[in-house]
Amino acid sequence: MMNYGSGPAPDGAPGPAIKAEDLAVVRGPRTVLKGLHFEVPRGQITGLLGPSGCGKSTLMRAVVGTQAKVTGTLEVLGEPAGSAPLRSRIGYVTQAPSVYLDLTVRQNLDYFATILMPGRGYADLRHDYVRRAIADVDLETHRDALAGNLSGGQLSRVSLAVALLGTPELLVLDEPTVGLDPVLRRDLWQLFHDIAGRGTTILVSSHVMDEAERCHRLLLMREGEILAGGTSRPEAGGDTPEALRRRMDTETVEAAFLRLVDEATAHETSSKESSR
Numbered sequence: 001m002m003n004y005g006s007g008p009a010p011d012g013a014p015g016p017a018i019k020a021e022d023l024a025v026v027r028g029p030r031t032v033l034k035g036l037h038f039e040v041p042r043g044q045i046t047g048l049l050g051p052s053g054c055g056k057s058t059l060m061r062a063v064v065g066t067q068a069k070v071t072g073t074l075e076v077l078g079e080p081a082g083s084a085p086l087r088s089r090i091g092y093v094t095q096a097p098s099v100y101l102d103l104t105v106r107q108n109l110d111y112f113a114t115i116l117m118p119g120r121g122y123a124d125l126r127h128d129y130v131r132r133a134i135a136d137v138d139l140e141t142h143r144d145a146l147a148g149n150l151s152g153g154q155l156s157r158v159s160l161a162v163a164l165l166g167t168p169e170l171l172v173l174d175e176p177t178v179g180l181d182p183v184l185r186r187d188l189w190q191l192f193h194d195i196a197g198r199g200t201t202i203l204v205s206s207h208v209m210d211e212a213e214r215c216h217r218l219l220l221m222r223e224g225e226i227l228a229g230g231t232s233r234p235e236a237g238g239d240t241p242e243a244l245r246r247r248m249d250t251e252t253v254e255a256a257f258l259r260l261v262d263e264a265t266a267h268e269t270s271s272k273e274s275s276r
């Protein structure tokens with residue numbers, strides 16, 4: 001592992017987009033994230049995968065700075081997570097579409113663009129950002145449609161367009177394809193690849209393991225811990241889908257994940273027995 005933070009490396013190359021060391025989060029009575037170590041490289045799509053309740057949303061909220069009771073070190077784009085300069089550099093799409101159903105697509109984007117860049121002096125820039133974001137998500141023909149009349153997939157794309165306003169360096173997408181049909185899922189993933197192709201870093205969560213194959217890098221989670229792709233256990237190895245499959249000697253990432261779960265369960269059982 002390289003030994004620098006997410007600021008520039010000694011050779012001038014940018015460090016990782018996200019770097020976590022001993023990252024922990026307590027929610028209510030539970031420790032939801034248990035001392036995670038990982039890095040997210042810039043300009044790639046990193047998939048955060050794991051079953052429902054394993055802590056994916058909590059991790060994403062920590063990255064965007066909306067999660068309370070975070071301990072450890074978490075650097076995002078070279079700054080401490082949650083710091084003010086990061087606000088305009090990160091786009092975040094939550095699980096529930098965060099758009100106003102009684103506004104049109106364009107009115108929604110105009111509204112969020114005004115929050116991002118208030119003032120008459122920015123009117124032209126806002127106009128450009130809104131036009132480009134609508135084009136990015138391929139909703140030009142629906143720009144005057146009420147959000148409430150859109151399909152689920154179109155609504156997801158409006159949320160994504162809001163996150164794309166201002167051309168963020170990091171996009172954090174919490175289960176953006178949940179509930180979508182296979183064609184829409186494929187189209188959205190194509191869009192993520194187009195966006196990453198322009199240099200944007202994407203951290204995207206899913207509990208659907210076949211989506212892992214569409215990511216450049218993987219962080220596999222279970223019960224608040226990272227099973228693969230983290231930096232604390234380099235022997236846990238390959239964080240590309242291919243390397244993970246090869247290391248676990250499985251056909252699919254899903255089978256690799258299940259094997260890792262079995263190994264972790266066996267390890268926990270033997271630790272408990274030896275401590276008795």
Ligand SMILES: Nc1ncnc2c1ncn2[C@@H]1O[C@H](COP(=O)(O)OP(=O)(O)OP(=O)(O)O)[C@@H](O)[C@H]1O
Pocket residue numbers: 027028029030032050051052053054055056057058059207
């Ligand atoms: N306010 C809270 N108090 C206590 N526990 C909480 C609270 N909010 C969430 N949790 C617990 O934290 C754990 C992680 O939740 P989180 O939403 O991060 O999981 P997730 O992997 O994103 O799940 P999903 O895929 O279903 O969205 C869950 O077990 C959840 O029950």
